[in-house]
Amino acid sequence: MASKPRTLYEKIWDAHVVETREDGTSLIYIDRHLVHEVTSPQAFEALRLAGRPVRRPELTLAVPDHNLPTTARRDANGGKIPIADPQSRAQLEALEKNAPEFGIRYIGDADDAQGIVHVVGPEQGFSLPGTTIVCGDSHTASHGGLGALAFGIGTSEVEHVLATQTLLLQKSKTMELRIEGELSAGITAKDLILHIIGRIGAAGGSGHVIEYRGQVFEQMSVEQRLTVCNMSIEAGARAGLIAADDVVFDYLKGRPMAPKGADWDEAVQYWRSLVSDPGAEFDKSVVINASDVEPTVSWGTSPEDVIAIGGTVPSPESFADKDKQEAARKSLDYMGLTPGTAMSDIPVENIFIGSCTNSRIEDLRAAAEVLNGRRKADNVKWAIVVPGSGLVKRQAEEEGLDHIFAEAGFEWREPGCSACLGMNPDKVPAGERCASTSNRNFVGRQGPGARTHLLSPAMAAAAAVTGRLTDVRTLK
Amino acid sequence: MDAIRRVAGQAIPFGAKNIDTDIIIPAKWLKTITREGLGAGAFESIREIEGNVFDDPAYAGSQILIAGDNFGCGSSREHAAWALLDLGIRAVLAPSYSDIFSGNAVKNGILPIVLPQAAIDRLLEVARAGEPIDIDLETQTVTTPFQDRFAFDIDPFRKHCLMNGLDEVALTLERKDAIQSYENQRASAQSWLTQGTEIHA
Numbered sequence: 001m002a003s004k005p006r007t008l009y010e011k012i013w014d015a016h017v018v019e020t021r022e023d024g025t026s027l028i029y030i031d032r033h034l035v036h037e038v039t040s041p042q043a044f045e046a047l048r049l050a051g052r053p054v055r056r057p058e059l060t061l062a063v064p065d066h067n068l069p070t071t072a073r074r075d076a077n078g079g080k081i082p083i084a085d086p087q088s089r090a091q092l093e094a095l096e097k098n099a100p101e102f103g104i105r106y107i108g109d110a111d112d113a114q115g116i117v118h119v120v121g122p123e124q125g126f127s128l129p130g131t132t133i134v135c136g137d138s139h140t141a142s143h144g145g146l147g148a149l150a151f152g153i154g155t156s157e158v159e160h161v162l163a164t165q166t167l168l169l170q171k172s173k174t175m176e177l178r179i180e181g182e183l184s185a186g187i188t189a190k191d192l193i194l195h196i197i198g199r200i201g202a203a204g205g206s207g208h209v210i211e212y213r214g215q216v217f218e219q220m221s222v223e224q225r226l227t228v229c230n231m232s233i234e235a236g237a238r239a240g241l242i243a244a245d246d247v248v249f250d251y252l253k254g255r256p257m258a259p260k261g262a263d264w265d266e267a268v269q270y271w272r273s274l275v276s277d278p279g280a281e282f283d284k285s286v287v288i289n290a291s292d293v294e295p296t297v298s299w300g301t302s303p304e305d306v307i308a309i310g311g312t313v314p315s316p317e318s319f320a321d322k323d324k325q326e327a328a329r330k331s332l333d334y335m336g337l338t339p340g341t342a343m344s345d346i347p348v349e350n351i352f353i354g355s356c357t358n359s360r361i362e363d364l365r366a367a368a369e370v371l372n373g374r375r376k377a378d379n380v381k382w383a384i385v386v387p388g389s390g391l392v393k394r395q396a397e398e399e400g401l402d403h404i405f406a407e408a409g410f411e412w413r414e415p416g417c418s419a420c421l422g423m424n425p426d427k428v429p430a431g432e433r434c435a436s437t438s439n440r441n442f443v444g445r446q447g448p449g450a451r452t453h454l455l456s457p458a459m460a461a462a463a464a465v466t467g468r469l470t471d472v473r474t475l476k
Numbered sequence: 477m478d479a480i481r482r483v484a485g486q487a488i489p490f491g492a493k494n495i496d497t498d499i500i501i502p503a504k505w506l507k508t509i510t511r512e513g514l515g516a517g518a519f520e521s522i523r524e525i526e527g528n529v530f531d532d533p534a535y536a537g538s539q540i541l542i543a544g545d546n547f548g549c550g551s552s553r554e555h556a557a558w559a560l561l562d563l564g565i566r567a568v569l570a571p572s573y574s575d576i577f578s579g580n581a582v583k584n585g586i587l588p589i590v591l592p593q594a595a596i597d598r599l600l601e602v603a604r605a606g607e608p609i610d611i612d613l614e615t616q617t618v619t620t621p622f623q624d625r626f627a628f629d630i631d632p633f634r635k636h637c638l639m640n641g642l643d644e645v646a647l648t649l650e651r652k653d654a655i656q657s658y659e660n661q662r663a664s665a666q667s668w669l670t671q672g673t674e675i676h677a
Contacts, residue, residue: 018658019651023632027651029658031669039553041509052645055655058672067507087507094509105673126673138552138576154554154580156644164648166655170631172575202494203546206572236549238575259668260676267668302494323493323545421551423503442498442550444521 005277007174008243009209012149012274016132018166028169031131032148033060033161034117035104037095038067038423039136043159044098055165057103061126064092064109065116067423070386070413073110080110088424102162115389115415118142118356122226123389125255129244129271134161139356139439141232145225146252147244147274149209152233172209172238173283179214181290186473188366189224190358190437190456192216193231194296198306200286205237208284211276212242216290222251223360230357231439234303243275295471297343298441298454300331305441307343309459309471315339334443335451336431343469346453347379350434351410351464352446353457354386355420358437361395363388363457367437368401370461370472376409377467383410384426386418408464422447435463477585479641483567484610487540488529489603491596495543496550497577501559514555515562530563540609542600543570545593548577557584567611569618571596582634583644587613595626613639 006014018027040062047054054060067088075081083089092109099106107113113120118139121127129147134140136158143150157167177200183192197204210232217225225242232240249268252258259267294308305328307314316328316339332339337346353359353367364387376383385405387393393415396402402412419426420438422445428434430449437460441452453469462472505517522528529535541560547570548556557580560568567587578588589611591599595618599609602620610619613635618626637644648655663670 019654021633025631025633027648027654029655029662032672038506042511042554045509046645050645052649056659056670056672058670058674061673085507090509091507128669131669136552136554138550140552152552152576154552154557154576154583156554156580156583160645160648163645164652164655165659166648168633168644168648202549203572206546207575233550236546236574256675257671257673258676259671263668263671266666270666327493421498421503423506440496440498440550442496444502445498448502448521 005280007276007280007282008211008241008274009149009172009174012130012132013171015130025168025170027166028132029166030134030161031059032121032126032133034121034133034135034140035060035062035158036066036117036137037064037091039155040098040158041091041094042155043162044094044102046159047102047162052163054102054104054162059165060104060162061121062095062099062104062106063114063117063120064095066417066421067091068109068416069424070416070418070426073414112390112394115392116356116359116417118230119360119388119392122146122222123255123391125252125258128252128258128267129248130274134167138233139230141239142226142230142356144229144232144239144241145222146248147241147271149239149241151239173207175205175208175210175237176282176285177210177212178285178287179212179216179290180287183216183290183293187293187295188456188458189220189227191296192293193228194298194303194306194454195293196288197231197235197303198296199288200235202234202302202304203236205232205235208237210235210237210240212240217242218245221362222248223362226360227357231303234439244271295456295459295473297459297469298452299335299337299343300328301334301441301443302331303439303441303454305331309343309469311343313337313339313341313343344471345468346433347468348433348435348453348463349379349381350428350432351376351380351383351460352419352434352436352438353384353460354388354418355438356388357439358457359386359388359392361392363437364392364396364401367457367461368404370458370475371408371464372404374408374465376464379467380409380464383464384413384419385410386413387415389415419446421445435460435469477641477643480566480585480587480638481614482612483539483587485540485608486535486538486606487542487599487603487609488535488538489542489600490529491542491544491600493544494546494549497548497553497556498550500548500556501553506553506555511558513562514559518559518563534606537564539564539566540611541565541568542596542603543568545571547573549574552576554580557581557586560586569596569599582638585638585641587611587638589618589628591618591626591628598624
């Protein structure tokens with residue numbers, strides 16, 4: 001008898017059930033755990049107080065990223081430069097102490113392989129298709145781009161995973177997000193995911209795991225898929241995933257922590273079975289036409305507040321919902337924007353190219369292509385590029401991208417989360433705007449009073465050149 | 477974690493929608509290696525506004541927060557739950573929460589109650605009038621002195637943990653044989669999954 005057709009999510013879920021309780025919660029095995037300095041100190045401290053060891057230290061990888069300064073980490077003699085901020089330094093030192101004490105592999109702040117956890121995991125081949133991946137960071141959803149079930153957890157759950165290698169979870173509902181047709185020329189993965197969030201809303205995916213489907217995704221590189229899945233959480237979904245295919249296998253093959261030899265062949269054979277079966281039912285299905293997607297930018301303080309670059313700042317009255325009208329009024333007030341203003345007339349003083357959403361080599365290439373032979377406008381006071389990892393940085397330097405950025409007036413920095421959340425010294429001044437390739441335009445996210453406009457790397461580069469939000473296609 | 481059975485008294489009538497965890501506790505407060513003292517940074521940007529509910533003496537000492545749709549969206553930071561706890565909050569009432577936030581709340585002994593918007597609107601009215609709200613976890617009901625009575629659903633396991641102040645890690649460690657047997661089966665069928673951070677030539 002044929003079994004009931006299952007979705008990709010259900011297949012990964014079923015393969016990780018240790019046991020299911022009477023009340024419907026399941027103990028789910030966690031294959032891969034990423035740890036950084038900000039959400040782990042209290043978890044390690046709790047283990048220490050209870051005298052509990054880490055159950056499977058080889059399944060956890062620790063990398064500092066959130067509050068490292070992006071200025072030089074070594075002096076001229078190769079000595080480590082300590083972090084000036086005492087609290088940030090204490091968090092880094094806690095991780096430097098906790099990882100070896102509990103037997104966990106640690107990639108240090110001055111190591112070439114260091115970077116944003118969500119860049120490092122795929123890059124090292126630690127993140128694999130069909131695995132369960134967690135991290136005390138909501139953008140863990142990124143790894144869904146490899147066909148993994150990946151989601152963010154809180155610090156108590158970090159402790160739970162360290163101690164038991166499992167989590168107690170309720171099964172999520174499933175949402176199919178099908179994109180019909182092909183993207184127009186010059187439209188990127190970032191434009192697509194911003195457009196999607198605008199369509200389904202910041203809470204549109206709540207309680208669901210999204211599976212992105214359609215030929216658009218099959219045609220995307222792994223890095224583009226990581227960008228799409230990264231922002232699933234901005235649509236309220238805890239996880240988003242795209243079935244793995246040869247593009248993913250080619251990307252992973254030979255990476256340091258990926259399986260090798262016969263293990264590799266066996267793994268690929270298994271991974272090929274991880275696709276939603278024909279006839280599998282989703283709890284919810286949304287269809288979006290690829291041809292509707294324009295270069296997209298945000299105007300407000302929620303990632304659902306997005307519009308095509310050719311549009312104008314919306315008026316609060318244009319929203320049907322009373323609460324949304326009120327929220328839009330507050331957003332526009334915070335953003336200092338007047339309804340009816342053309343998006344392409346909005347000046348920007350700061351440019352940030354980086355974050356777990358858009359700091360991989362293809363992102364840097366896309367920005368450099370726009371900036372090549374050009375220079376930032378005079379009204380742009382601060383423009384920085386923060387590569388996602390030391391390896392991305394090295395690759396970019398080998399390709400000469402650092403020179404293109406420098407000649408365009410950008411600062412070329414060390415890897416980390418940086419101005420995405422402003423925990424380190426990289427902050428946007430109050431009242432100023434930032435064209436940012438990051439993932440959140442929340443109030444105060446990039447610094448108190450900072451005004452964020454989310455967009456793609458190519459669009460950020462275009463904004464740097466003209467000094468205002470700009471349709472990158474008009475520059476070419 | 478402290479057990480929780482009943483929370484009663486004045487509630488803070490907040491009600492705003494899509495309140496993200498960056499608003500509950502901004503990033504600069506995350507540079508701590510303990511769980512304590514985060515109340516000082518809770519809702520910082522809102523507390524800069526004169527007349528905000530969090531500094532209104534009428535609501536001082538409240539253990540109940542009435543919030544809006546999608547409360548706790550955004551970052552996974554558990555500091556948001558620690559900040560609420562440090563403010564003295566033991567129960568939140570809202571039409572919906574982000575999945576990560578509601579999990580974090582429960583693990584810290586905060587009861588996240590889901591009620592329809594109409595019920596939330598009514599409770600906001602009651603709180604603004606300075607009247608108390610009574611939450612009984614045992615019977616899963618929220619009542620007011622005006623005969624309002626709202627029943628709420630809660631996952632039975634979460635209810636059990638909250639009512640008894642249970643440590644989830646300790647509960648799961650009791651299942652270590654089941655975990656071991658899962659791992660054994662994994663190690664023989666798909667050994668490449670167990671290699672983790674090992675670097676292979």
